[in-house]
Amino acid sequence: MTNHDHTHDRTPRHTQGLAPVLLEKSDGIATITLNRPEKLNALNQEVRQTVMRMVDELQEDDEVRVAVLQGAGDRAFVAGADVSEFAARTPDEQRELYRHRRVYDALADFEKPIVCAIHGYCLGGGSELALACDVRVADRTAKFSQAEIRLGLIPGAGGTQRLARLVGPGQAMRIALTGEMIDAEEAYRIGLVEVLVDAGEHRAAARDLAAKMARWSPVALRLAKASVRKALELPLSEGLQHEKEAFLRAFESPDGREGVRAFVEKRDPRFRGN
Numbered sequence: 001m002t003n004h005d006h007t008h009d010r011t012p013r014h015t016q017g018l019a020p021v022l023l024e025k026s027d028g029i030a031t032i033t034l035n036r037p038e039k040l041n042a043l044n045q046e047v048r049q050t051v052m053r054m055v056d057e058l059q060e061d062d063e064v065r066v067a068v069l070q071g072a073g074d075r076a077f078v079a080g081a082d083v084s085e086f087a088a089r090t091p092d093e094q095r096e097l098y099r100h101r102r103v104y105d106a107l108a109d110f111e112k113p114i115v116c117a118i119h120g121y122c123l124g125g126g127s128e129l130a131l132a133c134d135v136r137v138a139d140r141t142a143k144f145s146q147a148e149i150r151l152g153l154i155p156g157a158g159g160t161q162r163l164a165r166l167v168g169p170g171q172a173m174r175i176a177l178t179g180e181m182i183d184a185e186e187a188y189r190i191g192l193v194e195v196l197v198d199a200g201e202h203r204a205a206a207r208d209l210a211a212k213m214a215r216w217s218p219v220a221l222r223l224a225k226a227s228v229r230k231a232l233e234l235p236l237s238e239g240l241q242h243e244k245e246a247f248l249r250a251f252e253s254p255d256g257r258e259g260v261r262a263f264v265e266k267r268d269p270r271f272r273g274n
Contacts, residue, residue, distance in 0.1 A: 021050040022072070028065040028214040029207065030058050037073025043125050044082040048103040055106045062273055065218050066210040067110065069133060070117040070203055071126075077118040078126025080147065104157040107132040108229075111222045113213050117206035118142045118193065128155060131162040134225060136193040137209060139202035142184040144192060149179040165232050167191050217255035218273035223247075 022033040032054055034041040041047075058064050071077040086094065107114060107129065116133035123145045130136050146159040154160065155176060164172035167190045175182065188196040197205045213221060223246040230242045250256045255271045262269035 019050075020044075020047050021054065023054055025061075025064060027211065028063065029210045030054075030061070030064045030067045031207070032067060032069050033072050034070070034078060035072045037071075037075070039082065040076035040079035040121055041071040041073065041126070042079050042082040043103070043129070044085050051103050052101065052106040055110050059111060062218075064112065065214040065216075065221060065273075066112060067114040068117055068203075068206050068210050069107070069114060069129070070206065071119070074120065076121035076123075076126070077116075077142070078123070078129055079121040080124030080126050083151075098156075102157060104128055104132045108158075108162075111225065112218070113210070113221055113225055115206045115210050115213075117202045119200075119202050123147050124155070124159070125157060128157040128159045128162070131158045131166065135195070135209065137195040137197065137202050137206040138184050138187060138193040139197050139199050139205075140184045141199050142187065142193070142202075144175075144182045144187050145179060146176050147179045149177060163192075217250075217253075217259060217269075217271040219253045219255045219271075220250050220259075223250050 018035075020035055022031075022035050024031045024033070032051060034043075034047060034051075036042060036044075036047065055067075058067055089097075113135070114133045116130045116136045118130055118136060118138040119141050121143055122130055122138075123143075124147050127144050127146055146155045146163070148155050148159065155163070160172060160176055163175065167175075171190050171192075174180075182190075182192070184193070184196055187193045195205060195209065227239075227243045227246045231239050234242065254274045255269075258271060259269045
């Protein structure tokens with residue numbers, strides 16, 4: 001665990017505006033802040049659509065190499081879906097919504113690394129949002145739950161599939177079938193989060209981690225992320241073949257050639273993202 005200087009936390013605050021999602025870009029890092037603290041950042045359609053649009057724009061922004069996703073306020077990353085919004089839907093309406101691209105898939109399909117900074121409540125759809133990211137940083141106030149079972153429902157956006165791949169089927173069964181709350185220490189122990197920091201340090205720690213990634217070649221970052229993701233989907237032999245082809249693509253890229261030359265010449269590489 002590392003201590004972080006809060007003066008380096010350049011997170012936009014919800015007091016800066018009423019937009020449901022905020023975006024800040026600096027030093028190759030884009031910070032997406034879910035900005036409904038009065039609703040514990042619960043996900044509604046406006047938030048989902050806005051995040052998807054931002055992710056699509058960031059995908060095409062060559063100045064951005066890594067993204068950070070976080071929640072505004074002191075109480076929650078995301079306390080789940082806005083139940084009041086979907087309670088009035090008919091089964092047919094819900095099925096129709098599921099035919100369209102969803103924010104969870106937009107995050108998972110984002111080709112650049114994305115780090116999730118978690119504090120407070122991270123429940124239901126909020127947990128699934130975190131699961132769709134690449135690395136999860138939590139502070140000690142974080143509390144996790146797939147609480148859908150309490151409503152007579154099940155997780156429908158990765159809370160059985162991505163969760164099982166992250167923590168194993170036994171832990172995923174326990175979490176999905178009980179709806180129990182898991183504290184930050186336990187989440188770290190079972191591998192639900194990769195980095196655990198003291199209260200209030202999650203944003204700075206996530207940015208520090210993103211900065212360690214952003215210094216490297218965007219080509220290599222994209223290929224490495226894709227290869228690790230393939231490990232969750234392919235048999236080992238096919239995954240190794242994918243990895244080999246990805247390595248060759250990196251090796252033949254201008255960034256790959258630059259990185260090798262810089263090492264031989266004992267200087268810092270100048271990666272340009274091509």
